[in-house]
Amino acid sequence: MTWNEISETQEKVVKIIKNSINKQRLSHAYLFDGSKGTGKRRVALQLAKTFFCQNVQGSNACEKCADCKRIQSGNHPDVHIIQPEGQTIKIEQIRDLKKEFSFRGVESVKKFYIIEDAEKMTVSAANGLLKFLEEPDGQSIAILTTTEVHRILNTILSRVQILSFVPLTPEKLIENLENSGIAKPLAKLLGQLTNDLEEAYQLYHEDWIAQARNIVIQLGEEVCTRPHQVLLTLQETWLPHFKERAQLNLGLDILLLWYRDVLRTLIATDDQLIFVDQIDKLEKHALKSSQQKVSQHMANILEAKRRLSANVNPQLLMEQLMLRLQEG
Ligand SMILES: [Zn+2]
Structure with missing residues (x-):
């Protein structure tokens, strides 16, 4: 998968992200908003590759280095995906994530985390995450994804860059x-x-x-x-x-x-x-x-x-x- 391929379905999103990569001005937190099947996770993982890749060419990851390969196979130690456990994302899950972040320097100082269905965070989980979002260290990127942006707390919305994914036409x-x-x-x-x-x-x-x-x-x-x-x-x-x-x-x-x-x-x-x-x-x-x-x-x-x-x-x-x- 390359940005060009993803661009066939999500042209606007890819344009914004590539632009930020080229200017080295990636946001520390994004909210991907869009219905099921619009490729939110695919874009998140592609961004993770570009973020960690050892041989980035322009805005494209090489797809060949150890980092790219580990992200592709879902076992990169500094890329974390959080999903609802049952109906909600709980405060314990956010605490575990924070603990993970305190072990720095094993692979690199960079961290990347994806919180899927972020509207399902409990209020305490969302507040726990807020602290994270309030203290960007320039070495981590958070991606929140949602199908129901209206259910995300305003305090979170004000701290993320929102990218809207368009549904695929038949x-x-x-x-x-x-x-x-x-x-x-x-x-x-x-x-x-x-x-x-x-x-x-x-x-x-x-x-x-x-x-x-x-x-x-x-x-x-x-x-x-x-x-x-x-x-x-x-x-x-x-x-x-x-x-x-x-x-x-x-x-x-x-x-x-x-x-x-x-x-x-x-x-x-x-x-x-x-x-x-x-x-x-x-x-x-x-x-x-x-x-x-x-x-x-x-x-x-x-x-x-x-x-x-x-x-x-x-x-x-x-x-x-x-x-x-x-x-x-
Ligand atoms: Zn690479």
């Missing part, structure tokens, strides 16, 4: 996925399911999303051409793949996208299709259906999603949904 996310070698149909689907690049890669991992997509296509096809097979496919293929409730919810989302594509085929807005490589099957499905029917089926899927969140048995829920989707 187009940017798809572009990123395609650039890393993921095929267009899958990248388009992932772009509909999440705006978190990391989550997208997780779903892609071990072909999970590719298989999920194939199962939805198969089921969509069977519902309108071979309805007698649907319950078997449900039993043998669908339920084993979408085991967890969250997975089943994603399965229903993908099924909903399939029906939305059928609708788009019917009303000839097929330039916006997600299943771009399945036009034949979508047209077949569209021929056997109507706008009214497809709209009804989409409502059925949304209803199934609601019932899923109300803890209905997944198998029962899916069997009932399949019967509704087969109705004319």
